[in-house]
Amino acid sequence: MDRRKFFKVAGGISLFAAAALWARGMMGGGMMGGAGNGAGLKEAGASAKQTGGSPFFNPLKIPSQIEGELRDGVRHYDLRLQAGVSEFFPGVKTPTWGINGPYLGPTIRLRKGEEVSLDWHNSLKEAATMHGHGMHLPAKMDGNVHQLIPPGGSWSARYRVRQKACTNWYHPHTMDRTAEQVMLGLGGLIIIDDEESQSLGLPDRYGVDDLPVVVQDRLFTREGYFAYPRNMMTTMHGFSGDTLLVNGTIAPYKEVEAGLIRLRLLNASNARVYRFAVPGVPSRLIAVDNSFLESPVAVDSVLLSPAERAELVLDLRGMEGKVLRLRDLESGAGVLELRVRRNSAGPAKLPARLTRLERPDxxxxxxxxxxxxxxxxxxxxxxxxxxxxxxxxxxxxxxxxxxxxxxxxxxxxxxxxxxxxxxxxxxxxxxxxxxxxxxxxxxxxxxxxxxxxxxxxxxxxxxxxxxxxxxxxxxxxxxxxxxxxxxxxxxxxxxxxxx
Ligand SMILES: [Cu+2]
The missing domain is CATH 2.60.40.420 (Cupredoxins -  blue copper proteins)
Known part of the structure; x- marks a missing residue:
């Protein structure tokens, strides 16, 4: 790729105005220039009219789930790193990378106690590694800088799942190349289930009341390429974009039931720190990186730095017809719009106890x-x-x-x-x-x-x-x-x- 393209960044225009203009082919070179590093996230409201109502105009993508295939007592997951093209803005083609698809990858469902084999195949033109972030496994199955998968090569992470139910994720861990490989789209969720997590009566209908929320920020060039300024500012403060993506969706909304809604939040951004909140909605924190909390805890917001996870349960009972926003209070930007539709078929309350945590003395x-x-x-x-x-x-x-x-x-x-x-x-x-x-x-x-x-x-x-x-x-x-x-x-x- 032409590196010079990565220095041209959009500035001084809101994401949603950009989307609307983009769709109409109105964005010109005059809007380009300047460094986008440390860019603020643009508030959506100003361009609501241009997009005919809500500035959140894309249905939230839900990554597919893969359950693997049992062969000789080992559950195998087929995972292919590949280059592709994504259409984040209508009619604009963005070159991206993904796993089993053009951007990000499927949610890998693992069960505690099972022997699993994550079979990675690298169809890219450069080497990469694939790390199981949060996974408790032998070091040689870690997918860190030492388990390099060459172009055209394969590597399997094989281990027994020996940890509590939680939301983990996978991403490259390639020496000197992690930031760009993640930015191009390599990453996805790993959800571990166990008997406890399945007996608690939590919202667990994936994509309905149990929502993956993978949050990233990106910059785009006029041509629709990801912009990645490579300069000292980026090195010192990390990359930050002005456009938010949730599960690879720009300006996303999701129709939800008026019940308990579980958000599995992952900060999959390179450097940006978010304080997530749904103002005006009772929210309880039930899980963090590698475990449930012992009991649900009422919170106003959750601060997540890159790679951290948190599971929030929103209580939307009685909120039919309301339009709510998951927001980032650090920037003030809207992240995801929740349109509350009908009554819920899910659980009406959370259990008082979630798990028992045994902390060493x-x-x-x-x-x-x-x-x-x-x-x-x-x-x-x-x-x-x-x-x-x-x-x-x-x-x-x-x-x-x-x-x-x-x-x-x-x-x-x-x-x-x-x-x-x-x-x-x-x-x-x-x-x-x-x-x-x-x-x-x-x-x-x-x-x-x-x-x-x-x-x-x-x-x-x-x-x-x-x-x-x-x-x-x-x-x-x-x-x-x-x-x-x-x-x-x-x-x-x-x-x-x-x-
Ligand atoms: Cu640092």
């Missing part, structure tokens, strides 16, 4: 490790002073021992003059957030379950409780890293083995 911690996330200079992003080296093991973590991992967003080398967001993701297993900035009271409701990714605003420190209980392997490492993908690609990553 922090007083049993054998040692403390410290991880300082820092920018040491332009484009030089490090953890504990080191950039990622796939030939170096940074930490060796003894199997079964409880540890405290202190993670700090230490800003620029000389202080915190320039605020940068970071987060911290650990592969292989989950962790528990014990404290934020020295206080357990500052741990947010959406951090009070099994987590694999945690947000760090400039200057933040978090204390994590870590215990790896299986899959010791001296040779094959797991990664820990910032999940702002431009930071990860710029070196803010390290490796550990479980020994």
């Amino acid at each position: 922090p007083s049993q911690a054998k040692r403390k490790r410290t991880f300082r996330l820092q920018a040491m200079g332009p484009g030089r992003l490090v953890i504990n002073g080191k950039r990622m080296d796939p030939d170096r093991i940074d930490e060796r973590v003894p199997l079964g021992e409880t540890e405290i991992w202190e993670v700090e967003n230490a800003g620029m080398g000389m202080g915190r003059m320039m605020g940068m967001n970071h987060n911290f993701h650990m592969h292989g297993s989950h962790f528990w957030v014990l404290e934020r900035n020295g206080s357990s009271a500052q741990v947010r409701p959406w951090e009070r379950g099994q987590k694999d990714t945690v947000f760090l605003a400039p200057g933040d420190r978090v204390s994590l409780l870590v215990r790896h209980t299986d899959y010791a392997d001296k040779r094959n490492p797991y990664m820990f890293h910032c999940h702002i993908l431009e930071h990860e690609d710029a070196g803010m990553m390290g490796q550990f083995t479980v020994v």
Whole structure:
């Protein structure tokens, strides 16, 4: 692809006005130019007239689900990375990548206890890896930087599902190439079900009252290509677009029943942080990255940094005829319109108890490790002073021992003059957030379950409780890293083995 195309970005025009103009072939070169980095998300209201009513004019796409195929006791999933073309705006063709389709991929349904094989085939012209984010599995099945799938090649992640019900996801983890490969469209949900999740009586009609909500931001060139400015600003602050996509749908709406509606929120953006809320609607948080919460918790909003998940249940009973918006309170932008239609065939209430979480005892911690996330200079992003080296093991973590991992967003080398967001993701297993900035009271409701990714605003420190209980392997490492993908690609990553 012509790199120069990626520097031309749309600015100064609302997404929905752009969509309407695009559809009429009215967008000209005069609107182009300037860097879109750090772009705000445009409010939709101004262009409502142009689109004949609601600015949310596309039915929300629901990714297909794949259940796999049982062969000799192993459930196989056939997954193909491929290049394709997507039509985000009417009549505008955007070159994209996807899995079993042109953009994003199917939702992979796994059952706890089953032996599974995710059979990846790479039809792209470049190598990639496919990582099971949040999956508890052996390091050589992790799909991290070491399990490269060459063009035309295949690789299988085979393991037994040994973790609680949760919403995970898959995405590339290719050394130096993750940000662009994700941006082009590689990614999708993994939903793990277990006996508990299926006996709770939660909204579970996929695509009806159990909705995947995969949120991404993108920039488009006039030609309809994804714009990806490659400059120091992108490296330092991460890519941010001015156009929101949910499940690959621009300006999406969804007709829903007037009952309990479960949103499986995934921040699949490269760098943008969202505070999700449906103003005026009672919302309860039921699950975070790797587990349910013990009980539903009423929340006004949920802050999700890249790769974090949360499951919210909205109570829409008695709201027939209302038009509601899932919003991002950080930017003020609407994310998804919910049009409440008819009575619900789903459950009328949530259970008081969802699960039992067994957190290790922090007083049993054998040692403390410290991880300082820092920018040491332009484009030089490090953890504990080191950039990622796939030939170096940074930490060796003894199997079964409880540890405290202190993670700090230490800003620029000389202080915190320039605020940068970071987060911290650990592969292989989950962790528990014990404290934020020295206080357990500052741990947010959406951090009070099994987590694999945690947000760090400039200057933040978090204390994590870590215990790896299986899959010791001296040779094959797991990664820990910032999940702002431009930071990860710029070196803010390290490796550990479980020994
Ligand atoms: Cu970062």
